Amino acid sequence: MVVKRKLSCGSKGFDFPNIPKAPRSSRRKVSGKRADDDYESEICAIDLLASLAGKLLEESESSSTSTYAFEGDNLDHLGGVVKLKQELEDGYNKPCLSKFFDQGNPASKSTSENTSVTCLPFSSLENDCILEKTPVSDCKPACGLKSLVGEETCVVNEDAGSGQGEATGALKDPSHLHLQSPESVHLDGDVKLPPCTDQLPNDSFEGYGNHSKLVCRDDDENYCKYYKFSDKCKSYRPPFRVGNRRIMQSVKTKYGGRSISKLKCFEDTRTDGRLKALYRKRKLCYGYNPWKRETVHKKRRLSAKGLVVNYDGGLSSESVSNSPEKGESENGDFSAAKIGLLSKDSRVKFSIKSLRIPELVVEVPETATVGLLKRTVKEAVTALLGGGIRIGVLVQGKKVRDDNNTLSQTGLSCRENLGNLGFTLEPGLETLPVPLCSETPVFSMPTDSTKLSERSAASPSLDTRIPIPLQDEDPLINLGNSVENNHELVPHPSDISAADEQPSSDSRALVPVSALESEALALVPVNEKPKRTELSQRRTRRPFSVTEVEALVRAVEEVGTGRWRDVKLRSFENASHRTYVDLKDKWKTLVHTASISPQQRRGEPVPQDLLDRVLGAHRFWSQHQMKQNGKHQVATSTTMVVESGSSV
DNA sequence: GTTAGGG
């Protein structure tokens, strides 16, 4: 028989010292581990560029060419380097990149000296991230890619992080990709740069042969650099090589002034021709700031149908003139001059003004804020790119399907009119619609997925439907990150798709969704499989109002702590955005807030009387729980005694 | 699915 005693106590009268709850001490707190693929979506833009570079290179190669495997520090033999710099910060970036280079990284210097070749001394690689190494083609490197910052660096900017907004970062119309002769290498000025562009090191995106290097950086001055060779070269394995390519990764990160360097090796078995970005720890490359939010730079306008998002600028690359007389780096580790693999002729320069995702469909309610819109678009782009994207090449408006033809065979050479070269972004093969979030019911999709798929297959358009929470707050505002809010809804008289080679593909980048009473909307990317990163999108911070706090306090006073579900049902049943975990967390912070001096408190002040009630309830229910525990123990032993003695 | 606690 279990002895049960009723606790007869009011909400006051107990003033026991706070006694910690029975800790679940046995459980180990495993530090949050990030999925390896967390990074992939975040550098998908790099992936994209690299894929593009690889594609271009592939097409420029004749089928028999690779000779050398880049191994270890044999950078002298690199056929080329493509370096991409990406400012990333947990998917978002900040404008300034200078620090890393200010610290004496020699790689940062070469580009600032009017050389079109950025030479990265291998010695610096230990701070870099070498992802892949493959044999370098010795074919006539018909082209190279060099990205531009200012004029030399490619910046894939997902977030300008600048008050100027509209900075670099988006993907633009493939038709804007241009081929240029070596003599006319430069950007069309279509790429906008963040305010700190001038600080950007000239650690630019360059390409020679098949070797590419990707550099990304987050706002904590964390850098990752990736080297990658065209997959095409996989078939040209040096005799001494066995097995898969080895991939080395060296990541240097810095947190709070501390640097962490890691060197890893991977085996890459991938054969899909895409760059493989290998991340093992998100935090290795990105400072962890759980409150950071991201945006995508974009133009947007309100149309009759709704918001239209136009991605503008940001993804650009430029070919490199690999003239031997150039590119001798200070350290001379690998330069075009030393490489000597690149012929002086038949080189084609590409100035990729921009890439644009032809069609991106997201759904937002009218009441969504700009910040949420940005977030949504960012998710859409991330999902899009992360799902695997293919590059199509258009010449004279016709799609070039034979990847084995050389550029000249395709009719592309520096002597030809290259104005009609275009690139398209196409959805990858994996295009199963997957909900990105499930907090709320998924909307009906404006059009059936079949049609979307058809349209996507028939054109370079990509549809990605993304739900966003319907909220009245701009997370960026809440974060005090006001720079992004300088963006305005800019009326955009022209249809963003007007210049598209697919005029039929309408421009509804954003389709208004009927307002739902629920505070969150669902999204369904139509063509891309989102990655876990998207799935675990952090919710928008929604500070508790005093009213909510009061309701919470009242509920806790009534049902006690430890019954958060009841609290939720009792006082927050209609607040769909408040989960019982939220309430529990809020209570936790309330107790803490009430325990500290008013001077230490932040945010919207909570009336002292409420805080007093918090402490009172906390004390009471803590004690109550203790008594419960003690009673339970007594009861247990009593039961045991009874059972053992009852012989029943 | 809830709860507790660390991050």
Added chain:
DNA sequence: CCCTAAC
């Protein structure tokens, strides 16, 4: 607000 272990 997220994540995870323990229930």
